[in-house]
Amino acid sequence: MKAFVILFFSIFILTTTHAQTLNVNKLDSLFDVLQNRGLASGSLSISINGKTTYQRAIGFTTICSTKKSMPDVNTKYRIGSVSKMFTAAMIFQLIDEKKLRLDEHLAAFFPQLPNAHKITIRQMLYHRSGLHDYTRNTNFPEWMDKPKTHEEMIKIIADKKPDFEPGAKADYSNTNYLLLSYIIEKLHKMSFEQVLKKNITRKTRLQNTYYGKPINIQNNEAASYKYANNTWKLQKETDVSIHCGAGSLVSTPGDLTLFIQNLFTGRIISRSGVDSMITLVDGYGMGLFPYDHKATKGYGHNGRIEEFYTAVRYYPETKLALCYVTNGILYPRTDILEGILKICFNEAYTIPFSKPVVLQPGDLEKYIGTYSTGNLPFKVVCKKQDEKLVFEAGGKLMAVEPVSANYFMNIETGSFFEFNTEKGELQIKETDNVYYLQKEK
Helix, strand or coil: CHHHHHHHHHHHHHHHHHHCCCCHHHHHHHHHHHHHCCCEEEEEEEEECCEEEEEEEECCCEEECCEEECCCCCCEEECHHHHHHHHHHHHHHHHHCCCCCCCCEHHHCCCCCCCCCCCEHHHHHCCCCCCCCCCCCCCHHHHCCCCCCHHHHHHHHHCCCCCCCCCCCCCCCHHHHHHHHHHHHHHHCCCHHHHHHHHHHCCCCCCCCEECCCCCHHHCECCCEEEECCEEEECCCCCHHHCHHHCCEEECHHHHHHHHHHHHCCCCCCHHHHHHHCCCECCECCCCEECCECCECCEEEEEEECCEEEEEEEECCCCEEEEEEEEEECCCHHHHHHHHHHHHCCCCCCCCCCCCCCCCCCHHHHHCEEEECCCCCCCEEEEEECCEEEEEECCEEEECEEEECCEEEECCCCEEEEEECCCCEEEEEECCEEEEEEECC
């Protein structure tokens, strides 16, 4: 029995150590390739058991003429909807303090809004209110860079009919978290910015997380860029005061991994509050979404504002937290995240461009054909031309070069094409968009 116990604990210790050993060299190899080929711009932070084990920043913060300013691990980025995690946490702080209830109605705060007497705080946290998203069908792109008062935002929301009856289904709407942040201000009798400082950033020592203002390059803040026609184009800035708790915050990957670690370890809200946040209804949590990696449960949130994209993940079983933020996408963000996770979980993963792709005569034949999907208004024809693969779509021709087996790219447009020849499938990846096409027979 004694020998069995020793053997059991030896295996347990070895297994735990293996699970928490991060292949830093492989992460460096991935980001070296992305940096050296100019394929990505952003920052990554990984922590295990609350200890930062890896940080890396590549790309640029700004581009002026031909000069690029380099980021570091303390460069700040707009984090878009990842702000909603902070808003949800501040709502649950109010619930812990008995100042608010999940079944309280919106009418207690904004009776003038549609269905306010039916909509509960719980439904807003779960995106089940039916309130129309103020960023859709409101000419948002025309006024996104102009400040709006709370009263103006309330009117924009009130003027739109609800999309569905409260509780009928889940449908992501920024309106829910904008209003939740206004409720936080009403109950605290102070601004969202002040509550954030008092209840979260000071308490958890987040040094680089704050309510956004116009981007200040001198403060080591990054601007965002969109890649098209072989160049990076600076994007128009949103006036983040419009979004408040729905998407106003600025942060770093290091701060965001610290935040989600503190959230799950009960340093921001109660354990019951965390349990409520991760209780899923139709795939939605309250301020969190499920991001399982195979059999390992994971939670987090994505964010997008302009061309900033943020992904925060936490895996309670392994106490692994990671955050990747980008201010310019060329190599698909989904591929970068997949690579990071495979490396973190010690799974087989080949660094892109690490092995030369040698195409033999006839290798391209298996890709040739017409591919279509209901999500695109045109068909994509793949054909061979001068022993190269060429795509034709919407009357335009595009030659591609191989990245790896069954994976091709056109660097000028930032388009990537991944084949599953056994299933006759084609994925087209452009920035953060992925289209799934089927080969026609």
